[in-house]
Amino acid sequence: MLNLERWLGAALFDRRGRRLEPTVAGRVLAGELRDAFDRMAGAVERARPEAGRKLVISAPPTMTLHWLVPRLTGFLRQYPDIQIQLNNRRDRAHALPGGVDAAIRRGRSGEPHLVETPFMKEAVTPLRAGPVRRRPASIDSLERETWLTADMRPDDWQRWLAVAGVPHLQPRASLGFDHTYLAVEAALDGLGVVMGPRYLMQEELEAGRLVALFPEVLAPADDYFFVHDKQRSADPAIATLRAWLQAEGQAHEARIRA
Structure with a gap:
């Protein structure tokens, strides 16, 4: 840590006895690096032999509570080899937050490195x-x-x-x-x-x-979109979840129109 502080030319922590409190520079550095570390952790996770069987999905709380969670039992029963971990992590600057495999979002971001698939109207x-x-x-x-x-x-x-x-x-x-x-x-x-x-x-x-x-x-x-990186398009778990969401969304829309 001291070598990093010498290299930066700034203190990252205030040392008060045994306590360490981040300085302004420390908080800025942590905020800027958090997303990069999340992406690195996700890349390492995907590189493991069991990669593709566990998906970390970011989704808005209202969508998660009122629509996605009540349907996930059916998905897990149909595809028992795919594990789903849900979180509400958001990144206002990017449609796909760091540290997740895919996201459900309202509206299209247009970010060129992403695949954004609409699956339900609103x-x-x-x-x-x-x-x-x-x-x-x-x-x-x-x-x-x-x-x-x-x-x-x-x-x-x-x-x-x-x-x-x-x-x-x-x-x-x-x-x-x-x-x-x-x-x-x-x-x-x-x-x-x-x-x-x-x-x-x-x-x-x-x-x-x-x-x-x-x-x-x-x-x-705004419509609901399933979002993932283009490099994950051939991932079987991503493709399976994408197709399932499209089918569920179409069935839900038809039920409302009936």
Whole structure:
């Protein structure tokens, strides 16, 4: 460590007795190198003889909880030789975070070294806890509600209001969360109306835990994509999971349209 500090010409840690605390330079270096180390670890893992049988998949929390996890039992039963490890690691600068084999993301990044395969559409619409015996007579009634918002999808409400033809509508009150799944949980607890992802919430809607207030008014949202590096295109486990996601997504869309 001392040799590295001499080479850099900067202290990486404040040494206080037996305690080490990173300096500003140390925190900057750790942040910049973390992604590189993650990629190195992933490359080493793939180089092992059993490579390809375990996939580390990054996916958004709402997608993971409400759509992917309930279906994974079927995948693992059908392909018992493929292990799946899920995490919510994100990288705002890249669609494929370091240290993962593939990712599920909303929208296409266009990064040239990636294969981005769409597997399911999405739309948003106002949802609240069920049962609701009588739906509101007009969209204007949303002014009397508390709107639940999510930092991860900051434009959903305005996009839907524009489609509904009431772009200047304002809520009685609003309650914000950092993640969509927290806003959805708040809606399930009766705290207000969430602009929810219609396709991901199908099971909650069918079970009556959530109700779409204006089901005929949908605002298109970014499609869901399965993302991996082009160099992994021939990986049998990647190809298997990609094909399975496409089949599951198409079946889910058909079920909603039926």
